[in-house]
Amino acid sequence: MSSNNKNKxxxxxxxxxxxxxxxxIVINVSYNLLIADKIEMINKVLMLSNKETIxxxxxxxxxxxxxxxxKEKILTDEDAKILYRFYxxxxxxxxxxxxx
Numbered sequence: 207m208s209s210n211n212k213n214k215x216x217x218x219x220x221x222x223x224x225x226x227x228x229x230x231i232v233i234n235v236s237y238n239l240l241i242a243d244k245i246e247m248i249n250k251v252l253m254l255s256n257k258e259t260i261x262x263x264x265x266x267x268x269x270x271x272x273x274x275x276x277k278e279k280i281l282t283d284e285d286a287k288i289l290y291r292f293y294x295x296x297x298x299x300x301x302x303x304x305x306x
Contacts, residue, residue: 253259274280
């Protein structure tokens with residue numbers, strides 16, 4: 207091989223290596239940013255059968271309820287309207303079921 211061909215070959219290998227490393231980094235970052243969070247959330251949901259996880263959820267829910275009770279207003283106006291409409295609909299369906 208001539209020295210010119212060796213230099214071209216060496217340059218090609220360096221560029222190929224740089225591109226390969228760049229692609230691996232992009233794939234890794236994409237995975238960590240996009241997919242890993244979703245997989246972690248799915249794993250948390252699937253672990254609901256684990257007693258320790260259930261206990262952690264209970265503690266978290268109790269803590270949030272206590273925090274909400276210490277506030278003057280728990281719901282936003284929009285949330286209150288939605289919940290009232292939901293309550294009214296359930297009430298109608300329960301009354302309908304009672305009459306049948």
